[in-house]
Amino acid sequence: MQPFTIVTGKVAPLDRANVDTDAIIPKQYLKSIKKTGFGPFLFDDWRYLDKGDLDIDPATRRKNPDFVLNDARFAGSTVLIARENFGCGSSREHAVWALTDYGFRAVIAPGFADIFFNNSFKNGFLPLTLKAEEVDALFVESASAADFRLTIDLPAQTVSTPGGLRFSFEIDPFRKDCLIRGLDEIGLTLQHADAIRAYEARQKVSAPWLAA
Amino acid sequence: MTTSTRPRTLYDKLWDAHVVLDNGDGSALVYIDRQLLHEVTSPQAFDGLRLAQRQPWRLSANLAVADHNVPTTDRSVGIEDPISRAQVEALDANCAEYGITEFKMNDARQGIVHVIGPEQGATLPGMTVVCGDSHTSTHGAFGALAFGIGTSEVEHALATQTLVMKKSKNMRVTVRGQVAPGITAKDIVLAIIGRIGTAGGNGHTIEFAGEAIERLSMEGRMTVCNMAIEAGARAGLIAVDATTIAYVQNRPFSPTGEALAKAIAWWNTLQSDDGAVFDREVEIDAASIQPQVTWGTSPEMVLPVSGRVPNPANEADPVKRNSIERALHYMGIRADQPITDIAIDKVFIGSCTNSRIEDLRAAASVLRGKRIAGNVKLALAVPGSGLVKRQAESEGLDKVFIDAGFEWREPGCSMCLGMNADQLSPGERCASTSNRNFEGRQGAGGRTHLVSPAMAAAAAVAGRFVDVRHISAGN
Ligand code: SF4
Numbered sequence: 001m002q003p004f005t006i007v008t009g010k011v012a013p014l015d016r017a018n019v020d021t022d023a024i025i026p027k028q029y030l031k032s033i034k035k036t037g038f039g040p041f042l043f044d045d046w047r048y049l050d051k052g053d054l055d056i057d058p059a060t061r062r063k064n065p066d067f068v069l070n071d072a073r074f075a076g077s078t079v080l081i082a083r084e085n086f087g088c089g090s091s092r093e094h095a096v097w098a099l100t101d102y103g104f105r106a107v108i109a110p111g112f113a114d115i116f117f118n119n120s121f122k123n124g125f126l127p128l129t130l131k132a133e134e135v136d137a138l139f140v141e142s143a144s145a146a147d148f149r150l151t152i153d154l155p156a157q158t159v160s161t162p163g164g165l166r167f168s169f170e171i172d173p174f175r176k177d178c179l180i181r182g183l184d185e186i187g188l189t190l191q192h193a194d195a196i197r198a199y200e201a202r203q204k205v206s207a208p209w210l211a212a
Numbered sequence: 213m214t215t216s217t218r219p220r221t222l223y224d225k226l227w228d229a230h231v232v233l234d235n236g237d238g239s240a241l242v243y244i245d246r247q248l249l250h251e252v253t254s255p256q257a258f259d260g261l262r263l264a265q266r267q268p269w270r271l272s273a274n275l276a277v278a279d280h281n282v283p284t285t286d287r288s289v290g291i292e293d294p295i296s297r298a299q300v301e302a303l304d305a306n307c308a309e310y311g312i313t314e315f316k317m318n319d320a321r322q323g324i325v326h327v328i329g330p331e332q333g334a335t336l337p338g339m340t341v342v343c344g345d346s347h348t349s350t351h352g353a354f355g356a357l358a359f360g361i362g363t364s365e366v367e368h369a370l371a372t373q374t375l376v377m378k379k380s381k382n383m384r385v386t387v388r389g390q391v392a393p394g395i396t397a398k399d400i401v402l403a404i405i406g407r408i409g410t411a412g413g414n415g416h417t418i419e420f421a422g423e424a425i426e427r428l429s430m431e432g433r434m435t436v437c438n439m440a441i442e443a444g445a446r447a448g449l450i451a452v453d454a455t456t457i458a459y460v461q462n463r464p465f466s467p468t469g470e471a472l473a474k475a476i477a478w479w480n481t482l483q484s485d486d487g488a489v490f491d492r493e494v495e496i497d498a499a500s501i502q503p504q505v506t507w508g509t510s511p512e513m514v515l516p517v518s519g520r521v522p523n524p525a526n527e528a529d530p531v532k533r534n535s536i537e538r539a540l541h542y543m544g545i546r547a548d549q550p551i552t553d554i555a556i557d558k559v560f561i562g563s564c565t566n567s568r569i570e571d572l573r574a575a576a577s578v579l580r581g582k583r584i585a586g587n588v589k590l591a592l593a594v595p596g597s598g599l600v601k602r603q604a605e606s607e608g609l610d611k612v613f614i615d616a617g618f619e620w621r622e623p624g625c626s627m628c629l630g631m632n633a634d635q636l637s638p639g640e641r642c643a644s645t646s647n648r649n650f651e652g653r654q655g656a657g658g659r660t661h662l663v664s665p666a667m668a669a670a671a672a673v674a675g676r677f678v679d680v681r682h683i684s685a686g687n
Contacts, residue, residue, distance in 0.1 A: 001264055033255035033302045036263060055294075122364075185364075186264070189372045192233055192241060196269075196374055199232045199243050209467030209475050210245050210339065 003182030009078030020089035039101035087116025219485035253344030257367035284621035323597020333463025353433035397432030398664035413445030508539035566645035567596030585675025
């Protein structure tokens with residue numbers, strides 16, 4: 001997993017509350033056999049004017065000019081800001097896969113749905129909680145500044161902007177550590193790689209046919 | 213490895229032999245000797261590896277095969293359904309990219325993952341065996357600790373050759389004495405599930421023991437362990453004995469020479485010690501077991517063929533009464549109806565429970581010289597692997613099936629879950645040798661009755677359920 005330490009990135013403002021997982025990635029894309037490739041379908045119903053499916057090339061579809069991700073100013077954004085209760089709805093991990101595949105590293109909101117929140121950490125994606133008024137201040141600065149970027153300093157647990165805003169945020173220490181070191185569950189197990197190799201060395205002697 | 217001298221169960225021994233790190237909180241990092249892969253539960257796991265730029269920890273531990281989506285008819289035309297085809301192609305591409313051994317759809321060794329593992333000697337006593345499929349319990353027949361896992365664990369096992377696990381409890385089911393002639397492994401395991409229920413083994417690893425189990429062939433033992441999961445246990449086990457050791461030799465993946473001698477010495481220790489304590493013990497009298505037929509929508513809804521469908525009015529517990537009523541309604545049968553009154557539309561002989569050579573022989577011996585009844589619209593015989601198919605053909609069994617009116621198909625999961633074209637239509641009733649009779653399992657609205665291969669063949673001939681021992685006796 002890509003480590004998450006200090007991320008400075010362009011901000012896409014999604015000024016909505018209760019962004020649900022169906023909105024993040026609609027159900028027809030769950031038939032996919034992949035964990036990647038969901039990026040073009042992120043926020044599909046909002047982003048395109050016609051209906052999409054796995055076998056329809058997104059490039060051939062009509063884009064909704066009013067949707068934030070279709071605005072050239074926000075191309076290449078890596079941080080999403082949104083309102084209350086982001087990620088509500090189903091448990092589909094595809095929602096997180098779609099956000100990361102698009103290129104987002106974090107979403108900042110006043111609150112998150114539980115399952116989405118948990119799924120995020122498994123994929124190196126930071127769901128960052130700020131107070132509602134702090135998020136509002138980010139929206140305000142975003143609206144006034146062209147090419148608005150902000151910096152998330154995970155080790156210091158701060159969010160700062162060129163306009164001088166600086167907020168601190170809370171995060172579970174274990175999760176913080178995993179993100180900073182880029183460790184998912186597999187990553188954690190791989191910290192014991194030496195123990196696994198030592199086991200294999202023992203097995204090679206005691207049960208050589210298994211090591212073949 | 214622990215040096216404890218307290219008597220241990222077989223499960224304890226297998227667990228102890230595979231602990232890489234004990235976390236001290238009941239969980240441990242457990243080493244995985246063998247991972248079997250199939251097309252349905254592996255694509256996102258491979259994608260996860262790619263995304264994290266990881267490599268499989270130990271390539272040779274993995275063996276892959278496509279089984280769930282493959283057609284059982286002419287394969288030269290490929291797979292018609294695009295989504296099924298994409299899944300199979302994804303497995304091919306992933307195995308090619310990482311260098312994992314795969315038996316492709318047109319390989320003679322292709323087959324149901326739980327049939328080919330043992331057939332190839334890829335499943336050996338004392339191993340830990342995982343697969344993204346709940347019927348991985350099958351491999352416990354070899355005294356291997358084998359259990360199904362989810363897609364994120366498939367990725368974890370690929371990347372680390374380990375899993376983080378909590379130890380389960382020990383349960384032993386002892387089937388005392390010998391079964392009557394004509395009673396098979398399927399009848400034994402259905403009778404066990406009828407006795408302990410589908411949640412009976414929850415949180416436990418079940419060791420099957422007793423004379424009736426010891427007398428089973430490896431094929432029969434696999435049938436029993438296959439359905440451990442239907443009794444709620446993630447893993448089933450049978451102790452290693454001479455039957456096991458004879459079976460596993462001279463197979464492509466099994467050890468030879470000095471390694472074999474060393475292996476056998478260890479395999480011979482793979483039994484529960486005298487005095488080992490089980491958290492739960494169940495005993496069943498083998499002689500009491502009759503041919504079994506499920507009547508409802510859960511494997512525990514099972515009766516001897518001589519029985520009558522239960523009457524919800526006789527059930528005091530309202531929850532159970534309700535589930536009987538719902539099952540009767542779904543299955544389209546009446547309370548108190550004799551099982552032998554139930555007529556069938558289709559017959560399916562196959563699945564990882566009953567598609568091995570012994571199963572096909574048992575069915576063929578009932579079918580020889582007979583025809584399926586006029587009301588049977590379709591009877592399928594689907595061998596578990598290409599090698600089983602070839603063996604059956606060399607014994608002329610394909611002719612027996614075809615002459616009786618069966619279709620003789622290519623190997624795969626087929627109508628066990630109907631992910632390919634082999635499905636029941638709404639309302640159709642099937643005598644099936646598979647393992648799950650859940651609503652819609654074999655096709656939306658389809659009605660499944662689980663039986664042994666011999667009983668399925670007998671039902672095909674009679675057009676309804678009959679005691680196979682009566683059919684055989686008459687001819
Ligand atoms: S035969 Fe049926 S139970 Fe066995 S692996 Fe295939 S689908 Fe699953």
